[in-house]
Amino acid sequence: MSILAGSQSRVLVQGMTGWAGRHYSSSMLDYGTKVVAGVTPGKAGMRFLDLPIYGDVATATREHRIDVSIVFVPPDHAGAAMIEAIEAEVPVIVTVTERVPLHDMLKVRAALAGSRSTLVGPNSQGILSPGQCKIGVMATASARPGRVGVISRSASLTSEVIAQISAAGLGQSTTVGIGGDPICGLTMHDCLSLFSKDRDTDGVVVIGEIGGSQEEELADFIAEARPKMPIVATVVGRCAPPKRRMGHAGAFAAAPSDADGKIRALERAGVTIAPSPHLIGETIRNALRHADGAASQVA
Incomplete structure (x- = not known):
């Protein structure tokens, strides 16, 4: 079992005929x-x-069962593409596009309210x-089927x-890239809620970064929810200079939501913090053991 999408999910590609759409559609098909x-x-x-190829999402959904739409559309048109998929009631929408204008994302968020769609992204x-x-666009060479969920910015x-x-x-x-833009759809806690209900996920790794308040x-x-599965986290950007954007549009170091503040909040909630990003694998393995x-002692 997986969350959001699986082996039977039928996918529509918005912007398939552009370079990115063609390249990654081929990769997904392969x-x-x-x-x-x-x-x-x-x-x-x-x-x-x-x-x-169809001219709009509504026509595509009349001709095919669509479970997921993925958006490879330039930033100035990506908001309209997402709203088109929402209005066509596509269950899951994944947006790869980075730096979608904030005013467009506010319109997307309004369209999502009360809709049947879940947005992953943008970015x-x-x-x-x-x-x-x-x-x-994830690399797959090292990926293996298993029982650890990954939530990443x-x-x-x-x-x-x-x-x-x-x-x-x-x-x-399942690994879910929730995106690094300031306004996004699925949040870290939304994703963890899905993993906590997945019978094939035993533990979760969270990859956070500076900017925003998702980790808090x-x-x-x-x-509040006290999920029973172990959760391991890392938050990158501890050495980032304050008030300077680092990489992602949403990665902006500003107290109190700097890396150390996020780490303290997660530790107080009972999350295991990996001592270093290169020790995440070892840390989640030890947490699961x-x-x-503990479960054996209770039994």
């Missing part, structure tokens, strides 16, 4: 993901990668359920963490 169609305004009726590296589906560190978890003999149930909100959720030992 992985075995069920990409069924694409959308590019003005190109309805053509075939691309041997798949039908998301996607969803990866090893052996089932890849929806996005950092694309590059995600690849490193996946490799560590696989090397530790654990593997991943996650800590509040954990303190400790949890198994």
